[in-house]
Amino acid sequence: MSAHLVIQLARFGDLIQTKRLVRGLQADPDHEVHLAVDTGLVPLATLLYPGVIVHGLPVHTSRAKPDSIVRACVTLVAALKAADITRVYNLNLSAYNHALAGLFAPEQVAGYQWNQGQLVRGLWPEMVFRLSVHRLTNPLNLMDYWGFFLDPPLVPNLVNPPATAKGGGLGVVLAGRHARRTLPVPIVARIIQATAARSTGRIHLLGTMAERGAARALRPLLPAAIQGRLNDLTGRTDWNGLAEVVQGLDLLLTPDTGTMHLAAHLGTPVMAFFLSSAWAFETGPYGEGHLIWQSVEPCAPCLEAAPCSRDAACATSFADKAVLSRLAQLAQLKGETLSSGPALPLPLENICLLDTHLDDFGQDLRPLAGELPERDARLAHRELLRSHGLRTAPRRVRLEQAAAKALYHETDWMIDMP
Template identity: 30%
Template sequence: MRGTVLVARMDNLGDVLLAGPCVRAVAAGAERVILLTGPRGRAAGDLLPGVDEVLTWCAPWIDPEPPPVTQEDVDGLVRRLRGLSLDAALVLTSFHQSPLPLALVLRMAGVPWIGAISEDYPGSLLDLRHHVPGDPPEAVRMLSLARKAGFSLPSGDNGGLAIRRPLPPVDGLPGPGPLDEGYVVVHPAASVPARQPSAARSAAIVKALQAAGYRVVVTGSPSETELTREVAGDALDLGGRTGLSELAAVLAGAKVVVAPNTGTAHLAAAVGTPVVSLFAPVVPASRWAPYGVPAALLGDQHAACRDSRARICPVPGHPCLDLVPPEDVVEAVGHLSRGSSRRRGPR
């Protein structure tokens, strides 16, 4: 299949990063790849190798704070898509999301061939209705759709996560300094509260790492500066001081990244840095744990919240993460920093 192919992944930064292997496979066989993202994933889309253009639209059936559905908004997307003269489209979704609303919009825009993973009967909305058995990692699941559609990764691409290189210099940031000095990044926040430890637990992890002799850098988005300030203590607080590409560069210079199930963990994987994953089991770790790099999974994977997809922890005290001993994090960081080989991009 050649021509112009649209790949859609409409949710968060981490989801878009995990779509990277699928995108690269499509790019290896298409003349042009257009990535359609939601506003929460746009910045990651700009970093993916193989993407020629990124479009953004907020899907009301996927975004956690959805806008009203209006004919004007949908008609506007249809016009934009029709103007692209698309030859095909792949709609990427998580297991609990439906590709069919977007497939309908794509049909209205005249897209002649559409593929997606779908458990629901698609009628005439899909030309390829792909089924993925079991519980594979999300990156593998999405790549399987590209392969079913006739796209393959190029020779030498190992199917791991990746972002565009070179990364921007971060020597001007206060603290990281020369990247060969090494440090541990602690990223305390996640997109929903159920997936992140309490500020007190994250602060205890920072102190334990410092007591073990590690230099610690705390990272976060501009909306997370209050949290990073509380967590960092006297460690370096880069909360709100980096865009996504600068954050990637900081992660690339780290020995290990400590993070909950959030986009930053996947960004660390995309730059080849080992991850200590503080993973709340509200979604399956088999699908969403850091992919393609050495990782240590901490947190009670059999807690009462398991597979609930809860956004707010339903169990008092958030025990699946807040009972993780800081000493276990220090031990995992030591193991990963001593014993892992670093991977740098697809190979």
């Protein structure tokens, strides 16, 4: 039996956002699916993708010794050589990715090819990269970006189940990998108080050992009644334990994190808080039934690597009285989806409330409150991407000509000469 190889050597959230591609490949019974991931994510990949053959490389382990990396590479190369790999999906721009993809002929590789010492991008990734020039107009979720490496891609509503409350209380992710994308503990405390009525169960604090201090700082900021509901799980769950907790929640409160994507994978409702460099259209929770609070400060989304001249002022908007009032209203919607409440105005210029929605192309976000900047340009880009990916004629949208100039260059129409 021939096989497909997916090279996904990024981190927790990226592994889950590869799901549309991986599940689409699994739908073909005539091919095995192999997946190369960081060694630390092998147990999670096995949990996420039953039936996939998972290979590990110590990419993100700083303690890995050179000889152990060499042994892992030898083992992986031998395994791939034994399999009849006919197609490779190289998803990331990294030295490890290029080294693995370079084991195969360039014509076998989709995504990023390493051809005679040069990086070559296919038309689809090249078009999407052009959107990064102005991220506010980027409408494409990463799940859909990688999903369209496969032609045809998996139908969007087969990726994640619709979100439904499970009865196991609230989950609170205390921090993400990027510090500026994480809300300060006092603001997290106010959000918990506003949403505590959504469930009468426990409130599970989630994170690594690095968040144990945040969990301790959070407790005295909460009323005694809520303190009694806290279940501090920071640093106390492995991948299986984390999945077990998350899949039983009524709601997960979280910044842009891998745990957020795990919740969407399991059909657990997410209320996400996107600020700083996080842009909900790119990496928001995938599927029906999630809510996202998106900062729309004039400087958002920013570049994580650049210093912030405003001392992360975008975080303060999430503690505004209008936001907390809307959170409390949403928490009262017993037995209803989070997006089924009244569309009340949100009197803020720097924050927007969005809900998730799927169509034939993939994920889209609809504003429930607040104003999104660059709406027309983003819709035009999405329609062109949709028509390109689904091979349909583009529907009429405003600014279509400007969108086409951004996504297509004259060199795209050049004829390859023999």
